[in-house]
Amino acid sequence: MIAWANRWQIPLYLAGILVGGAVGLAVPRSSSILETLITPTLILLLFTTFLAVPFAELGRALRDLRFLAAVLILNFILVPMLVFGLSRFVAHDRALLLGVLLVLLTPCIDYVVVFTRLAGGSASRLLAVSPVLMLAQLALLPVLLGVMAGPDVLGLIDVVPFVGAFLLFIVLPMGLAVITQTLARRLAAARAVERTMDAAMVPLLALTLAVIVGAQIDVVRTYAGELLGVVPIYIAFLVIATVLGILTARVFRQDVATARATVFSGSTRNSLVVLPLALALPEPLALASAAVVTQTLVELGGMLVLVNVVPRLVVR
Template identity: 80%
Template structure:
């Protein structure tokens, strides 16, 4: 069954999204219940992802200044220029403008690691630089918003959810994964947990996608007329951002695994973290949260496509161009070693 799930992972992810969307639309009140499951589902998924990464490699990954520089330049120089251009199409609606800017200016720090792993990228390096990405967002997001939407917007946004999200989605699962790996060298039960979580990656991601889509689909349905304007902007972002990622990664002469990680970092946004920021905006800005939710749904479909496309765009000599099934645990650990 594990081999079957690995082989059919992409159809399973799409099926999870369709089932979640159907439940969210067909069952009244299900959105609130599913929304309560989003955070624990993400924590478990990220715990399983981080558990597959040898933590001994994280120190060396963090010292890879070339990769760190590439990710920072991509996310805070090139991507903001792209976002500024795209956002000019919604300047007529302040709420939509703020929602688009909030989500597209914030690089993802959580499930991007999952998709990077699926695409054969250097998830360990991306995990190592996550704290830097978070701090950079906290510092630069108010600046970008002031420039692109006006200085009055910044005063209405509470940045505290960024700190809470970092603790929940990075510190907690990373700490649990590191503890489990340490116990795995001493306790049989911990090794069994490692094997079980590794085997559960595909169903966990399918379940998480179902929960996220089910929790948010009703918001999109309610505001579908207004949101049809911005959906093409999100699609355009997912088309252009990977190209920028490849260009920046090549500028910094990165290896294949690092290029893939850079591309996914520039293409995946921090929607689940910025959503609380959008929800905290005053009533006239209520549509901003729907704009963030719409980006989440577009991005999830886009990421499922990118984990197939990126390995074909960024291929090392002698490597199969197709993604195929997930690699074995031993193969994954070799990938996380990030050979230079």
């Protein structure tokens, strides 16, 4: 089952995206139902991913100061410079500008672990530094927004969803995975859970893609005309951020698995976490949330490419 799923993973992921998109467009009312499924589905996916991470390695990974320095420099110096340049193309539209900045300035701390593992990267290292990345973006996002969009936007942003997302998408599934791994040393039932979830990884990611796309595709369709201008920005970001990640990994002389983790840390964004922030903006800025949703869809498609391309670009 595992070998079959791994061999057909990309067609399965594409099928998930297409099915989700078709359902979301054909039955727009389904988006509200699918939206409620995003959080539990993502938690289950991350639980499955964390189960495959040897938590004994987390202590060593967290002490890897070179990796921590690499991802911090990449995400909070190099990427913001890139985002500032790209965001100038929508600087005339405040709502689009805010949406682009919110999503591109915040490095992903959840499903980046999934894609990193699929590409043969060091998922344990990314998992270990995720609290640092979360705290750093909490502290720096207001500063970066103030510089790039003007200081008056700061009163519009509520950072509470960041804390809730960290608890839901990192602390909860990680805690469950640690408990399961601990019990697996003694209980056959826990070992069966480990085997079952490992086999379910690919179908679960396909299901998650279908749920996310299905929940959000109608929003993109509604604002399609206004959002056309941000699609090239998101594609350019994926390409350039990947290159920046590769160059950063080379500067820090990282091994293959660590370098791939660095690349994915720089190219994946925190769209599911910042979406509540965008939704909480005043009505005149409603387009910001649609811009965040659009980035999610572009990124998901891009990740399916990167999980195959990065292992070919980052080799021994």
